[in-house]
Amino acid sequence: MSDHEYTPKSKAGKWFNDRLPLLTLANHLTDYPTPKNLNYWWTFGGILTFCLITQIVTGLTLAMHYIAHADMAFESVEHIMRDVNYGWLIRYIHANGASMFFLAVYIHIFRSLFYGSYKSPREIIWIIGIIIYLLMMAAAFMGYVLPWGQMSFWGATVITNLFSAIPLVGEGIVTWLWGGYSVDNPTLTRFFTLHYLIPFLILGLVVLHIWALHVPGNNNPVGIDIKKPSKDTVPFHPYIVIKDGFALLMFMIVFAFFVFYAPNILGHADNYIEANPLVTPAHIVPEWYLLPFYAILRSVPDKLLGVVAMLSAILILAVLPWLDTSKIRSAVFRPLYKQFYWILVADVLILGYMGAMPAEGLYLLIARVATAYYFLHFLVILPVLGLKERTIPLPLSITEPVLGGSPNMAMAKKKESKLE
Amino acid sequence: MKKIFKLFSIIILLSLNSYSAISAEKVEYLKTDWSFKGLFGKFDRASLQRGYQVYTEVCAACHSMKYLSYRNLSEKGGPEFSVAQAKAIAASFEVTDGPNSDGEMFTRPGKLSDKFVMPYENVKAAEAANGGAYPPDMSVLVKARGGGVDYIYSLLQGYEEAPSGMTLDDGVHYNKYMYGNKIKMSAPLSDGIIEYSDGTNASVEQMSKDVTTFLMWAAEPSLEARHQMGFKAIVYLIILTILVYFSMKRIWSRVESEV
Numbered sequence: 001m002s003d004h005e006y007t008p009k010s011k012a013g014k015w016f017n018d019r020l021p022l023l024t025l026a027n028h029l030t031d032y033p034t035p036k037n038l039n040y041w042w043t044f045g046g047i048l049t050f051c052l053i054t055q056i057v058t059g060l061t062l063a064m065h066y067i068a069h070a071d072m073a074f075e076s077v078e079h080i081m082r083d084v085n086y087g088w089l090i091r092y093i094h095a096n097g098a099s100m101f102f103l104a105v106y107i108h109i110f111r112s113l114f115y116g117s118y119k120s121p122r123e124i125i126w127i128i129g130i131i132i133y134l135l136m137m138a139a140a141f142m143g144y145v146l147p148w149g150q151m152s153f154w155g156a157t158v159i160t161n162l163f164s165a166i167p168l169v170g171e172g173i174v175t176w177l178w179g180g181y182s183v184d185n186p187t188l189t190r191f192f193t194l195h196y197l198i199p200f201l202i203l204g205l206v207v208l209h210i211w212a213l214h215v216p217g218n219n220n221p222v223g224i225d226i227k228k229p230s231k232d233t234v235p236f237h238p239y240i241v242i243k244d245g246f247a248l249l250m251f252m253i254v255f256a257f258f259v260f261y262a263p264n265i266l267g268h269a270d271n272y273i274e275a276n277p278l279v280t281p282a283h284i285v286p287e288w289y290l291l292p293f294y295a296i297l298r299s300v301p302d303k304l305l306g307v308v309a310m311l312s313a314i315l316i317l318a319v320l321p322w323l324d325t326s327k328i329r330s331a332v333f334r335p336l337y338k339q340f341y342w343i344l345v346a347d348v349l350i351l352g353y354m355g356a357m358p359a360e361g362l363y364l365l366i367a368r369v370a371t372a373y374y375f376l377h378f379l380v381i382l383p384v385l386g387l388k389e390r391t392i393p394l395p396l397s398i399t400e401p402v403l404g405g406s407p408n409m410a411m412a413k414k415k416e417s418k419l420e
Numbered sequence: 421m422k423k424i425f426k427l428f429s430i431i432i433l434l435s436l437n438s439y440s441a442i443s444a445e446k447v448e449y450l451k452t453d454w455s456f457k458g459l460f461g462k463f464d465r466a467s468l469q470r471g472y473q474v475y476t477e478v479c480a481a482c483h484s485m486k487y488l489s490y491r492n493l494s495e496k497g498g499p500e501f502s503v504a505q506a507k508a509i510a511a512s513f514e515v516t517d518g519p520n521s522d523g524e525m526f527t528r529p530g531k532l533s534d535k536f537v538m539p540y541e542n543v544k545a546a547e548a549a550n551g552g553a554y555p556p557d558m559s560v561l562v563k564a565r566g567g568g569v570d571y572i573y574s575l576l577q578g579y580e581e582a583p584s585g586m587t588l589d590d591g592v593h594y595n596k597y598m599y600g601n602k603i604k605m606s607a608p609l610s611d612g613i614i615e616y617s618d619g620t621n622a623s624v625e626q627m628s629k630d631v632t633t634f635l636m637w638a639a640e641p642s643l644e645a646r647h648q649m650g651f652k653a654i655v656y657l658i659i660l661t662i663l664v665y666f667s668m669k670r671i672w673s674r675v676e677s678e679v
Binding site: 036037075078079081082088089092234238239242243245246249250252253256257259260261263264269270272273282 | 487488556650654660
């Protein structure tokens with residue numbers, strides 16, 4: 001938070017600001033002191049905001065033409081693709097936008113894991129982030145149901161059926177979720193309603209996420225606390241705005257490539273077959289971004305325990321700030337953690353791959369090992385590592401060298417004096 | 421150390437890939453040059469018109485195409501029949517309309533705004549007439565099959581004698597590209613089964629290519645517009661990115677820090 005008091009220059013501005021301090025807010029946002037050493041992994045917050053707004057705007061437009069009815073949903077999507085002006089463009093942006101959103105959020109999450117951004121004093125930012133991520137998964141899943149294709153229908157059947165694993169009340173809950181005795185029209189209409197609601201919940205949480213961020217300020221690649229404002233920081237505008245803008249444009253090029261040249265590559269062909277409760281697809285596969293959790297679900301032989309494992313895999317992230325016992329944030333200064341970090345990345349990628357394969361033979365075996373390792377990482381490796389690991393000495397500030405003994409010290413000094 | 425782990429994980433992923441390739445025993449689809457692939461891909465207009473002829477004279481006997489309208493046939497980016505031709509095509513179909521003021525349904529010649537007339541009243545009727553198998557609607561068929569155009573193109577030419585030792589029930593045919601190799605549809609195409617109005621030799625290969633092109637357009641009528649807009653959008657984004665890059669460098673030159 002910038003500490004200086006802000007007073008608008010004009011009289012009218014002052015009059016307004018005394019009653020509703022929007023100008024103070026705007027001033028805070030533009031002046032917000034940001035560490036100057038943020039790398040491009042830090043640009044994904046802005047990119048994610050763009051993704052959310054894109055999904056809301058295209059989604060609103062689609063909702064004007066979409067019909068949430070089991071007999072008409074599939075046809076109304078084809079109506080959008082064929083008869084609505086630029087309907088194909090809006091739908092392809094929305095469908096691929098979901099994938100882009102998850103791509104960005106995974107980079108954002110793994111950036112946080114690498115640089116320890118979830119640690120004190122940023123636990124609340126992190127937990128709000130995990131709630132946003134959970135809501136994103138719910139929204140994406142329900143959105144995938146709306147075209148009422150084969151994967152929509154059978155995906156909805158599989159996922160809602162998970163609740164039947166709950167002892168005693170499970171079956172009742174599933175009937176209640178469906179609004180009947182199978183996935184049908186009542187399921188579709190409530191999914192549509194919730195799919196429409198959730199993005200606005202996410203928007204509200206994003207405001208809280210940013211608010212909570214602006215209290216301690218950004219973490220940075222070095223992971224040390226810095227004085228704000230100081231020579232280690234730059235004002236958000238124009239420095240970070242232009243940098244985020246540049247990164248966003250690069251992201252948009254990738255996004256545009258998918259929308260215009262491979263709009264269906266991330267989807268499943270079966271979803272262009274209208275939902276048919278009498279024909280089960282050969283393989284029921286969720287969208288790519290849910291695959292690691294799907295693999296965890298299937299690697300546990302017991303249904304209830306599988307569901308518990310899948311949910312724990314996500315919820316364990318919420319307590320991560322307390323599982324990681326190391327006081328050092330950035331993996332740059334944690335040689336051992338850095339290696340385990342990359343193993344975790346590989347582990348999640350392997351889980352994702354296994355989620356797309358049939359759950360049998362070697363695939364199942366690897367999925368089980370990877371699932372076990374996933375939990376081992378968070379429950380054993382992280383707590384122990386924080387206590388045992390010998391870390392590299394931290395520098396005093398972003399611009400100043402490490403206290404004593406750093407090989408880069410002389411060089412850093414030279415650079416400093418040159419600039420003065 | 422980090423590099424070793426990275427290498428290790430890459431090796432694991434690669435070996436898994438090859439494992440899946442062995443276990444899935446993938447069929448190689450027949451290949452042909454599709455004019456609509458690539459950054460500037462466009463449909464071959466003559467092929468689309470011939471493809472429509474194959475569809476309407478062969479496929480349409482069993483397969484519906486319920487999301488298309490006759491007006492689509494004259495629209496930009498499609499077969500681009502003239503409006504008069506599209507009107508004549510529409511008028512050659514009997515459309516059930518109504519009820520009229522007496523409460524009766526009646527038939528009339530088709531109009532441009534009508535959807536393609538379906539060969540059967542409903543799915544049950546289609547199944548009953550086809551030995552229990554529903555001939556799928558062809559509007560988005562290309563997008564609804566894993567192999568896309570290559571799969572459809574191959575399937576149409578994939579009819580063979582069943583290998584010895586494989587017994588086929590009545591009304592079931594052997595096709596080497598079909599999942600499980602058994603298909604209820606008998607070979608729909610044979611050399612010269614239709615006579616192309618533009619005089620092209622109607623070989624099975626030619627007809628397969630034309631009708632698959634037509635099906636691609638039917639599933640993705642905005643493909644040409646999409647490719648054209650995509651090229652412009654991406655060129656625009658690249659230029660803007662370069663400009664923003666230099667602005668960024670300029671702005672950040674005021675502080676001693678790398679961007």
